[in-house]
Amino acid sequence: MRKFFVLAGFFLVIICQVFGQENQFESKKSFDDLVIKADRLKAESKYDSALVIFNFLKNRAELENDTLNIIRSNLGIGAVLFLLKETDVARDYYRKLILMAKSINDSSYINKGFYGIGGTYQIDGNLDSAFYYYENTLPYFIGKNQYKDAGLILANLASIYYSRGELDLSIETSLKSSEFAKMADSPQLEGSNLRMLGMIHRVKKEYDESQKYYFNAYRIADANNFLKDKGDALYGLIKLNRDQEDYDKVIRYYENYISVLEDIYLKGENDQILDLKEKYKTASLKLENERQKNFAFQQRKYKTITLIVSITLVVAAFIIIYVIDQRRKNIKALAEKNEEINRQQIDELLQKQEIASLQGVLEGQETERRRVAIDLHDRLGGILSMVKLHFSVVTESLSKDDQAHAKFMKASDLLDQATGEVRSISHNLLSGVLMKFGLVPALEDLKDKISQTGKLKVTLYSNELNNVLSAEQELQLYRIVQELISNILKHSQAKEANIQLTKGDESVNLIVEDDGIGFDLKAVNKKTGIGLSNLKARVAKLNGNFHIDSGRGAGTTISIDIPIHHD
Template structure:
């Protein structure tokens, strides 16, 4: 029973994958001992989790299994819970007659067994169906009975919502009935809006309170009492302002933290770039002898000078943006980062890559003149191979930083290219699943999503010890969902609350730039799933 409660808690925290994993574990444990009751409980929880994530087809499968196990175990109340969930699925599919049939079965059982709470829940579902069918009188009657039950057991938070729904029913009914009798149901709607506001305000539930005040404003507007309507609008706006102020304070705190981590990210990128440059220069020095030292030294000084100048420019931009609006600060940093990536990639490819190519030509010319019997021939060939390796590394680093495939062909080909290059290493089996329309994302969105995937794959290779990784890119209503999951060692998600890692901060910053949401689901030994939702405009 403790596992079921924990699953409910995880679902309330939107940790759906963890909830599913926990209930699948409970189901397997119950199956080993033939405990049909807990097999049914586990499948009910699994169906509820799928319903929360709107995966109705999976929920339907779990519901049918739950009913089967409940019947085998003779656990009637679990069967009725599963049947209620079946009604929810039918209602979502707009199969209202089927939904009412399942709700009615559950209603009869809960009435017979005097289960007040679950009866109230089922009546609310039945009222929702009647509302969809525009049977206002039936919907109101069911909602009123449901409200009485919630009041009897002290569920005043739900009671406030029921009162609001009844007020909405009366208000909409009045609208459709206004051609016959003007303002026929406004008084009833007003009574229930006032009841809803009373309970919501006393229990500090801002959303029902706000919506009830807006409903009262509409009622008085229909009565042509505009002064009273305006008063209710002012009161609802006060609630909105309080919520907005609280959200702004939270955002400012988050932006300050992002500003700090963004500075650390810039420094880390600069250090990483310097290390890569020094490594390449070191290999070049061994191969090209002392004649190229002057060129390398000039290159190093040039890079440091440009980096210092860019650092000053970025700091000045960040200071100016913070004075205007702290929330917008991170965008300038990320844009500067992308510009610097492209510039360094071009320099590596065109300048240092060109130098290495010239050196290779000279080496080839010298190689033809060295006799096979010459004892230095093998060393020369080794140096030539190291030169090829250095040139290849320059191309790879330039390719990774510039995202050439992305710039030429778009996000999907770039991800396919990344998948191929990663899989060819033999270190990780990478799978890519894409279900989005062409030209759905802007160039900036494609670039940021590609950088996000790069960072996630880098973290997996460094830390997860995974053998397989799945990347899913799906189009939803009004958003694009990116899911990256691996079968690695996982970690404790609580560590992220105090983590100061540059990679994670970079991910959060890019998601914030796209006005998206970011969720991490992991556990020790259970792999890691990262889900990111980015808002888009659907055609």
């Protein structure tokens, strides 16, 4: 019901009748005297009486077209509504006074309005907004030596710091506010700071300090008859002694606290006599106003219901559309996933067929290599040996001085070279060292030949294989190493390569690594070349598996495991 007292200022004649001769006397007083009285009533928690006086002053200022005093009245009304926690209404009054203060370029009241708005946000729990307004107005009041306003802002900032748990900063700010309160001769503000300091030290369990501040706050409130502040100080002492488990003092302070509340109630009743008169005189106007408000409320209610139903239907339609769209997307995603799985299965099948085809080609190549190598070695090699024998007979029959003798000797040397080339080609095709001595000596021979070129330094490490591999397996491993060394020479720009051949319990492991430029595995997998396909086919033929580890600038390591078949 307190909101209705805001309307009382608009009925100046009725207020004058209620207050009678006392109000007639007060109307003759100066504006400043009435503001002081209203502030006094506000400090004594007589908010309704203070509100009536401020509204009276506002209407008088409006009749006199006194902009400054209208601003001062709005500030007082906003302050009372702030204490009554009518924050929305209080903000409206503060905003009105800011607009009017801007019209007369009064920075002081502009900043007071902003400070008031900050206070309403603090009451509402919007501490960030409150902090923003306080921080922006504080420098102005300090610069203008308006100590009371500066002290009030600092007190509120201290409260925000306390809420955030920044207790030391809250103490520091409260002490600064207390200094400004003394400079402004504002005992109520000083008492408020003392209560804040008492509360902070109680929370920090600094009980002696807390009690000192609460006692000083109580003394100030009692000397100035600030009943609410007096009650707040006593309540702080109750909490303090309860924390210390001194229940005798708790009971004593609680009795004093009840006594103060009774005084507030009794003095409030005297104020209520005036309030009841005011309510009686304005009842008919309020009733009509309530009827109009009720009609407007019903209209708004009907529009609100219509709007809610419309929004509900629209939201429901959007939900249905969204569900349908999501279902369609899920079906599409499932179809794409199935298509991807089918494509992968087809790719795997094609890869298996390709490996099988390559295995057949490789087997054919090995058979052809063996046949050509044998033909070169046995047939062509034999023929060349017979030709060499005949050349020797002819050469011996000729005199060394004969010109034909020199030509036959030259032909004999060329024939020796041809025989050596045939033997070399035959060995390369059939890997003669491999056939005679096995895989490890063949790799040693390959290592030496490559290293002798000076293009690549090759090292070999191996342990005894003990004939765990068949001749076919050794041949395939040898071809794999040849392929890998060839790739290193062609593509890697490596300086060194390392071959490791070791036997485990269940498999033979081959590792070939280099210090070259490496390559992008993803790019290579997308466009598989013949060399990599051959490698896969050879490893698959041996029922083995392999792994490639490489990256740009990081060299390449290829590891191959071939299972051992135990008889």
